[in-house]
Each structure stands twice: as C-alpha cells, then as structure tokens.
Amino acid sequence: MKALVIVGHGSHLNGDSSQPVYDHASRIRGMSDLPDGGFDEVVECFWKEEPSMRHVMDTVESEEVYVVPAFISEGYFTQQVIPRELGLDGEVTHRDEKTIYYAGPLGAFKEMPDVILERINDLMHGKKTREGRTALVLLGHGTDLNKNSSGVIYLNAERIRKREIYDAVEVGFLDQEPEIGSVVRSIEAENVIVIPVFIAEGWHTRETIPEDLDLDGEVTVREGRTIFYGGPVGTHSSMALLIADRAAEAGRKHAVG
Incomplete structure (x- = not known):
C-alpha cells in the first residue's frame, strides 16, 4: 500500500491557511489516472493546526509513504521542522516497517x-x-x-x-x-x-x-x-496533480534497479 502525506503550515489565526491542503488532498483522492498508480491513503497534517504532523505517521497504514511539504521554497520548516516532527533521516527513511520518501517543496519543481x-x-x-x-x-x-x-x-x-x-x-x-x-x-x-x-x-x-x-x-x-x-x-486546482507528481518523482529518484 502507498500513502501520500501532505504537510501544511496551518495557522491559528487564518482559517484559509490550511484550506488548499484539504482541497488538493480531496482532488487527489478523486483522481483515477495518477502517476505510478496513485495512492491508497491521502492524509493531511500541519505544524500549527490539527491534525499534527508529529502524530500523523501513527495514522498511516501503508508501507510506502510519500511526504510532500505544501511550501513554495526550501527553508527552516522544510529543512528542520518537518524532518524533526516526522522523524525523518533524509530523503528516504526506513522505520517501523515503513519506507518514507521525503519530497522537496513545490516551488522549484519543474512543473x-x-x-x-x-x-x-x-x-x-x-x-x-x-x-x-x-x-x-x-x-x-x-x-x-x-x-x-x-x-x-x-x-x-x-x-x-x-x-x-x-x-x-x-x-x-x-x-x-x-x-x-x-x-x-x-x-x-x-x-x-x-x-x-x-x-x-x-x-x-x-x-x-x-x-x-x-x-x-x-x-x-x-x-x-x-x-x-x-x-x-x-490555491489553483492544478496544484493537486503537481503534488502527486512531486511525490512520484521522489519515489522514482530512489527506485532500485
């Protein structure tokens, strides 16, 4: 089984901050022609809102997990906060019978x-x-x-x-x-x-x-x-496919053979 975890910043002050993550996750769940077969689970989590990224892995059943930060650029959150909270070792983490692939932020992606x-x-x-x-x-x-x-x-x-x-x-x-x-x-x-x-x-x-x-x-x-x-x-709907493609790229990058 494969899971996609979309990580957003979230905000206690701005309710719209998390909405794109929920919207894109919903769109991805409804896509039938995603690259590399799509995902069995699509999960949202946040730094400043619930559900918290610290506990998100406890809710994921899949053995393959693809984590995509819903951020534009590399920085403190993508390089330090997210890896720390999710317990990641780098681009690939093996833990608790799971293989976790950590993709880069969205802004630099070719699409x-x-x-x-x-x-x-x-x-x-x-x-x-x-x-x-x-x-x-x-x-x-x-x-x-x-x-x-x-x-x-x-x-x-x-x-x-x-x-x-x-x-x-x-x-x-x-x-x-x-x-x-x-x-x-x-x-x-x-x-x-x-x-x-x-x-x-x-x-x-x-x-x-x-x-x-x-x-x-x-x-x-x-x-x-x-x-x-x-x-x-x-907030554009086409970001959903970009997120899925970003995850698929992270997996292909470290594929064996």
Missing part, C-alpha cells in the same frame, strides 16, 4: 511554471487587455534571512521568460528588494499581470498587497495601464 500559467489563464479569461506590451510580475514574500525564499521566484520567472509568452517577466517581494510596489510602478507595459507565488489566501494577499499596489480588485484601470491581480498560485 510549477505550468501551474502559474494556468492561474494566469483563469485570471485573464474573458478580460480585455490594452493594446501594447504585457508584463508578468511574480510576487514572492521574500526574506533577508533565507535566500532560497527569493531564489525560487527568480527560478520560475526565468523558466517562464524562456517561453517568450510575455513582453517582460519580472519579480517583486513584500519583505526584500526589489519591492513589489516599485516594480509595478516602474515596469514599462500597458498590461501588468501580478501573480502571488504563495500557497494560500491570507492577510497579505487580501489586504497588504492590494493596499500597497492601490488595487480595486482583479482588474485595476489606470491612465495608460491596466493591472490584473490573480489569486495565490497554491
């Missing part, structure tokens, strides 16, 4: 640009753009304490840039340079698409970002420019 582009397609469906240039801005949280936090945003920007879909692909952050407001103000394009590379909705996506950018909603029309603001990448 993430496809999810970002699907989020953009949903945002732009039925909306009119101005004549002229169209620029994409990927928005990350950022932090001066962890370079990996910003690196994954730059990685996805470069991957999308190589596809030559937009006239420009830029990055901006909340807590480090380049600051998102200055990026959007300075970019030379008549149409600007802003996509938060976040896992869940929350205070930043609903309050601080729209306030900082002076947005009216999904579409903000200004003199000579229209700004399109999408929801977080992590």
